[in-house]
Amino acid sequence: MANTPANLIFIPAPGVGHIMSTVEIAKLLVNRDKNLAITVLIINPPSLGSGSAITTYIESLAKKSLNRISFLELPQDETPLGDSMSSSAFYKEYIISHCKYVRNVVSDMIDRSGSGVIVGFVIDMFCTCMIDVANEFHIPTYVFFTSNAAFLGFELYIQTLCDDQNQDVIELIHSDTEVLVPCFIKQVPTKVFPTVIQTKEGLDFLMWSACRLREVKAIIVNTYFELEKHAIESLSTDNTIPPVYPVGPLLNLEDDGKLLADDVISWLDCQPTSSVVFLCFGSMGSFDEIQVKEIARALEQSGYRFVWSLRRPPSDQASKVPSDYKDPSVVLPEGFLERTAGIGKVIGWAPQVALLGHQAIGGFVSHCGWNSLLESLWFGVPTVAWPIYAEQQINAFEMVVELGLAVEIKLDYKRNVWDKAIDAHKDHTVIVTTDEIECGIRRLMEDKEVRTKVKEMSDKSRAAVVEGGSSYASVGRLIQDFMGNISGI
Known part of the structure; x- marks a missing residue:
């Protein structure tokens, strides 16, 4: 098994911070295990035009291939989505519109002899629609959560409030009160709730994402135990939440x-x-x-x-x-x-x-x-x-x-x-x-x-990221998780 080529499909959201973090974890994984190879599928951002920081960065990625990391730009639909959509609804549909291209790429990889086994999809927190594509090929899905463990717990808690307790969250956010959220020790004022849940459309998007997070095999978070001890322990003791791997801090320290x-x-x-x-x-x-x-x-x-x-x-x-x-x-x-x-x-x-x-x-x-x-x-x-x-x-x-x-x-x-x-x-x-x-x-x-x-x-x-550190150990367990999928696929 040790010599079996193991491929991962990474799908970051089309934003500089999301893509950069994805590249950093990809580099970390291939450096830790020589049998891993990663293909990063790039979704171009909508309507930004040429010359923006995002498009410039994506273009630079597409032109190079790091050791066992390759980048592939997905095609972009020319037909614009509905102008009447809210931004969150547009974003969701925009990501969904790329599922067919991901499906084609994966099908080609599987048909290609000698390309190795695809052991997992690693998808961005905003690309959870790709779970459906992975399921079609019976490939396990992992979410890469580019924010922190506390916000992951917050998002899942809001979904519980809506679905299990029938709480009107939009009303709650305007109530100027404080809420006890399990992943925080201190009560969280509603005035610091994120802007996305100020509208029904935004809340629907957050709830859709949170529901799908519970379906994946594990959630990889760009944080470390020493920073978010309470939040990580809170997530780890909730059996309705997939296993959480804190692997951070993932930083691009080669910034020019x-x-x-x-x-x-x-x-x-x-x-x-x-x-x-x-x-x-x-x-x-x-x-x-x-x-x-x-x-x-x-x-x-x-x-x-x-x-x-x-x-x-x-x-x-x-x-x-x-x-x-x-x-x-x-x-x-x-x-x-x-x-x-x-x-x-x-x-x-x-x-x-x-x-x-x-x-x-x-x-x-x-x-x-x-x-x-x-x-x-x-x-x-x-x-x-x-x-x-x-x-x-x-x-x-x-x-x-x-x-x-x-x-x-x-x-x-x-x-x-x-x-x-x-x-x-x-x-x-x-x-x-x-x-x-x-x-x-x-x-x-x-x-x-x-x-x-x-x-x-x-x-x-x-200390967390070097040998003997908490995140170093967590990355090791994550790689074992990936490799354990070889026999099951």
């Missing part, structure tokens, strides 16, 4: 810092250790001009050194992806760049890993995407939480309240970058004030207790 202007790195090289605040809000994060000015005034008043990745909001509804300003001064307070020239840098897109790993960075103002939080913990850089969309409010609550590994600017800030209809129903746009931002930055840079805890967690994250 050379893409950043040399003058920024040179400037950071001249700054004192842990003295610079880094502001970055992810691949989808941007703010309107009024909010940008509040951030600028807060930075100036705080007096701290800073590097600010400032992105321009999407210029049209179709693209949805922020871009860089040709001249950022058009949205900044008059004279801001001149007054802060000695203590700060305003840049566009930022290679986040390269910056977080620089010794001058002392704090991170973040949207609390899970990959970003894992990166900040790896480098021992404390975070101030400013969530924007998706499950980021839950992530922020876990880091600030549950684990004490971050401070907050505003945990319940929400701006849905996909469903403008949700924002349209709000009475007004929430503006986080200069004082709130400045206060958060000061706590970030001055809270020695949080800084110490983050440094300790940094050591634990690095």
